[in-house]
Amino acid sequence: MSVLGRPVLSQADIEALEVSFTDDDKSEPSFDIDDDDLILLTLKNVHRSPLRKEQALHPSILETQRSEKITITQTPSPDWHLFETTCIKKRKIHFPDPVSFDIEAQISTFSSSPIKADKKNNKVIEKQLTEPASKESPVIDLTSNEDKPELTTSTQKPSTPPRSTSAPVVTTSIGVRNIHTVTASNAQPLNSRIHLLTQIPKRPDVFQFTQKDSQEIDDAQPKLVKPLVLSLEQEKVIQLAKQGLGIFYTGSAGTGKSVLLRNLIKELKEIHPQGTVGVAASTGLAACNIGGQTLHSFTGIGLGDADVTKLLTKIRRNKKVRSRWLDLEVLIIDEISMIDGNLLDKLNLIAQRLRKNKKPFGGIQLIVCGDFYQLPPVSKTQSAKFAFEADCWDEVVPITLKLSKIFRQRGDLEFIDMLNEVRNGRISPRVEAEFQKLNRPLPVDQGITPTELYPTREEVERSNKRRLDSIPNEPLIFKSYDTGSLKDEEQIQHMLSNFMAPKTLTLKKGAQVMMIKNVDATLVNGSVGKVLDFIDPDTYLFYKKVSGENSELELDTIEQEIEAKILSNGKKLDASLKPSEKLISNASNLAKLDLDDSVFSFMKCIKSKKKTVSEDLRRKLELINTLYKNSSGRRLPLVRFLTTDGETRDVLVEPEQFSINDIDEKPLASRVQLPLILAWSLSIHKSQGQTLNHARIDLRRVFEAGQAYVALSRATSRKGIQVLNFNKEKIRTNPQVEMFYQKIYTVDDAVEKAKIQQKQKPLDDASAHNEAKENSNYERMAPNDIIKHLTRRR
Numbered sequence: 200m201s202v203l204g205r206p207v208l209s210q211a212d213i214e215a216l217e218v219s220f221t222d223d224d225k226s227e228p229s230f231d232i233d234d235d236d237l238i239l240l241t242l243k244n245v246h247r248s249p250l251r252k253e254q255a256l257h258p259s260i261l262e263t264q265r266s267e268k269i270t271i272t273q274t275p276s277p278d279w280h281l282f283e284t285t286c287i288k289k290r291k292i293h294f295p296d297p298v299s300f301d302i303e304a305q306i307s308t309f310s311s312s313p314i315k316a317d318k319k320n321n322k323v324i325e326k327q328l329t330e331p332a333s334k335e336s337p338v339i340d341l342t343s344n345e346d347k348p349e350l351t352t353s354t355q356k357p358s359t360p361p362r363s364t365s366a367p368v369v370t371t372s373i374g375v376r377n378i379h380t381v382t383a384s385n386a387q388p389l390n391s392r393i394h395l396l397t398q399i400p401k402r403p404d405v406f407q408f409t410q411k412d413s414q415e416i417d418d419a420q421p422k423l424v425k426p427l428v429l430s431l432e433q434e435k436v437i438q439l440a441k442q443g444l445g446i447f448y449t450g451s452a453g454t455g456k457s458v459l460l461r462n463l464i465k466e467l468k469e470i471h472p473q474g475t476v477g478v479a480a481s482t483g484l485a486a487c488n489i490g491g492q493t494l495h496s497f498t499g500i501g502l503g504d505a506d507v508t509k510l511l512t513k514i515r516r517n518k519k520v521r522s523r524w525l526d527l528e529v530l531i532i533d534e535i536s537m538i539d540g541n542l543l544d545k546l547n548l549i550a551q552r553l554r555k556n557k558k559p560f561g562g563i564q565l566i567v568c569g570d571f572y573q574l575p576p577v578s579k580t581q582s583a584k585f586a587f588e589a590d591c592w593d594e595v596v597p598i599t600l601k602l603s604k605i606f607r608q609r610g611d612l613e614f615i616d617m618l619n620e621v622r623n624g625r626i627s628p629r630v631e632a633e634f635q636k637l638n639r640p641l642p643v644d645q646g647i648t649p650t651e652l653y654p655t656r657e658e659v660e661r662s663n664k665r666r667l668d669s670i671p672n673e674p675l676i677f678k679s680y681d682t683g684s685l686k687d688e689e690q691i692q693h694m695l696s697n698f699m700a701p702k703t704l705t706l707k708k709g710a711q712v713m714m715i716k717n718v719d720a721t722l723v724n725g726s727v728g729k730v731l732d733f734i735d736p737d738t739y740l741f742y743k744k745v746s747g748e749n750s751e752l753e754l755d756t757i758e759q760e761i762e763a764k765i766l767s768n769g770k771k772l773d774a775s776l777k778p779s780e781k782l783i784s785n786a787s788n789l790a791k792l793d794l795d796d797s798v799f800s801f802m803k804c805i806k807s808k809k810k811t812v813s814e815d816l817r818r819k820l821e822l823i824n825t826l827y828k829n830s831s832g833r834r835l836p837l838v839r840f841l842t843t844d845g846e847t848r849d850v851l852v853e854p855e856q857f858s859i860n861d862i863d864e865k866p867l868a869s870r871v872q873l874p875l876i877l878a879w880s881l882s883i884h885k886s887q888g889q890t891l892n893h894a895r896i897d898l899r900r901v902f903e904a905g906q907a908y909v910a911l912s913r914a915t916s917r918k919g920i921q922v923l924n925f926n927k928e929k930i931r932t933n934p935q936v937e938m939f940y941q942k943i944y945t946v947d948d949a950v951e952k953a954k955i956q957q958k959q960k961p962l963d964d965a966s967a968h969n970e971a972k973e974n975s976n977y978e979r980m981a982p983n984d985i986i987k988h989l990t991r992r993r
């Protein structure tokens with residue numbers, strides 16, 4: 200962080216400061232800083248050393264006197280007014296040279312509006328100030344009272360009364376959360392004194408996933424997710440793919456291309472030998488969604504900028520990549536719309552030369568999918584072209600077809616028509632008027648606000664951070680466990696950076712989150728929810744037992760189960776006590792684990808028909824407390840999701856494994872993390888492939904063809920979408936795409952074409968296969984061996 204040259208300490212600086220502290224201590228301190236808070240920086244072990252930029256501070260904010268002392272010299276923001284008038288005088292101090300600090304610093308936050316934060320936290324501190332007679336700046340002595348324990352009482356008077364001065368005493372209240380007292384004294388003769396109550400930076404709970412979690416995920420029974428029944432159309436595409444044909448399949452947003460792809464990969468892997476079905480995608484994010492690699496890394500071409508000869512040399516040098524190319528029978532590429540056609544041509548030539556096979560793509564069956572009306576190729580060069588403009592396109596994917604049934608917006612046919620016009624870039628006045636009508640706020644459902652879609656990642660991060668910061672609850676940080684089989688750590692990190700699941704996930708009770716894995720038919724990638732609480736898996740099981748349909752479960756039964764659970768954890772219970780007392784007595788003997796009141800809050804939704812409902816509930820709360828105290832202490836977010844059927848479902852979100860796999864299914868890079876991201880906002884890029892029930896889209900800053908279509912088509916219905924700044928002039932479609940789509944077959948026509956093509960196949964499949972195999976063997980042999988082999992054959 201550098202605030203050099205800034206006149207004031209702004210909120211942005213404070214946020215940056217938090218970051219700079221993490222350098223020193225890997226865990227990130229968190230500061231509950233409200234917009235109108237007053238920030239006081241206190242620094243310890245100040246010394247002059249070569250300036251490290253991120254540690255530099257504005258000289259007008261602090262001046263170091265000597266170790267452990269600082270002087271406040273200027274009001275860094277209007278919020279400092281209180282201090283300025285009472286004891287701190289403006290005085291410009293010039294630093295001869297920059298000063299840096301051991302990062303042993305504290306940030307102190309004070310609520311500038313008296314009592315505001317205090318009522319909530321029940322921590323009111325009275326601060327007494329003595330007007331300094333001197334014009335000199337006071338010195339805050341950090342050494343005194345520094346290690347006093349936190350105060351938790353509602354009112355606390357300063358331990359040392361102010362020394363008498365002739366100046367009037369100003370008394371004011373300031374709200375301080377974590378309290379830490381230091382004495383500030385003006386070193387001038389009058390000894391005016393200020394009692395400052397500072398905040399110790401809070402260390403949020405950090406939860407680090409470990410190898411054990413990864414192992415547990417591997418060992419766990421695979422989750423039984425009821426598979427979707429594929430439509431006839433989707434089934435037919437799978438059948439075509441199984442015939443060995445080169446296929447490109449497309450379809451409007453929401454026609455189930457991704458669902459089909461996942462099934463198709465599974466089925467093709469079943470009929471082809473292991474290591475012969477390659478799965479790749481244009482972007483890391485898309486690759487991660489299908490468990491594959493990016494096309495660049497799968498094919499071993501690096502950036503792919505060099506010419507074919509150089510790329511071939513590069514591939515040949517890499518034994519692993521070379522044999523991958525030679526073994527390949529099928530190559531599946533997702534999100535083809537973002538692949539440059541020039542690259543496809545290069546890969547075609549590489550495949551033919553490497554495999555010594557003149558057939559399209561060197562005899563590899565190519566299956567590509569995507570929607571060219573969505574995001575276009577990302578290329579640094581101006582000459583980028585669509586994949587369908589590649590010279591080899593017609594040969595490598597002779598069958599091009601489109602799915603017609605739209606699943607995502609199936610409940611709102613009118614919306615499907617509107618989206619079709621956006622897709623084609625021709626908006627009729629009627630549809631324009633309909634979109635204008637969608638410029639109205641959406642109702643907040645279960646406290647969940649519609650997810651805002653932004654074109655850039657920065658906007659998303661800023662917006663999510665702002666919302667999270669505004670929640671006064673304690674943060675809980677989940678850190679991922681990352682591994683990879685690649686030797687090159689940088690490459691692993693690059694792959695991991697494309698994962699949707701973040702390295703560090705900071706959550707709070709009340710945070711809005713999105714599920715990023717498909718769980719079942721109604722809890723899907725894109726389902727949004729709110730964190731209700733953080734609880735351990737045992738307590739969650741109990742919650743499940745006593746909530747919903749089971750709310751009438753007898754207490755005895757619950758008690759017995761909890762007892763069994765505690766015993767299975769290796770704990771002992773006093774057998775002489777009654778069952779109802781046994782558990783509680785045991786709990787009281789355990790290490791003090793404070794069960795946050797909020798942990799119980801979700802119990803409020805537990806219904807009971809019993810007359811003694813309050814007694815029943817009280818007992819259940821006791822039991823849950825018992826269970827909680829006996830748990831391992833690991834807490835996971837309990838999230839109330841809005842499911843696709845319009846209902847809500849409470850789910851304890853457990854960690855999942857995300858990976859980018861090699862062709863032989865070995866993870867090249869993998870991450871164990873909760874399958875959640877913050878979801879007040881989302882980038883349009885990340886939203887591709889997702890289904891959102893509630894979205895808010897501002898089209899003002901949309902800049903790319905297809906971006907508006909991607910964003911709008913994430914929503915399931917008009918009921919769930921708010922559209923701001925709809926401007927039909929901004930909805931653009933590429934004319935080449937339109938022309939290309941005119942010649943795409945329907946699925947049924949493609950099936951007919953495939954039949955004809957199969958009949959006309961010039962070479963019998965077996966001999967073609969043998970030829971390809973032989974050629975690929977030659978690629979592996981030394982030149983002398985090839986000559987020997989050919990001579991023998993003759």
Ligand SMILES: Nc1ncnc2c1ncn2[C@@H]1O[C@H](COP(=O)(O)OP(=O)(O)OP(=O)(O)O)[C@@H](O)[C@H]1O
Pocket residue numbers: 427428429430433450451452453454455456457458459570606607723887888889890912
């Ligand atoms: N056969 C099916 N039966 C029921 N629902 C389906 C089926 N296929 C897909 N869906 C649902 O339709 C929605 C869209 O599916 P999917 O994401 O696969 O579409 P897509 O064509 O890949 O969309 P996009 O191009 O916008 O990313 C999802 O909610 C998915 O669960």
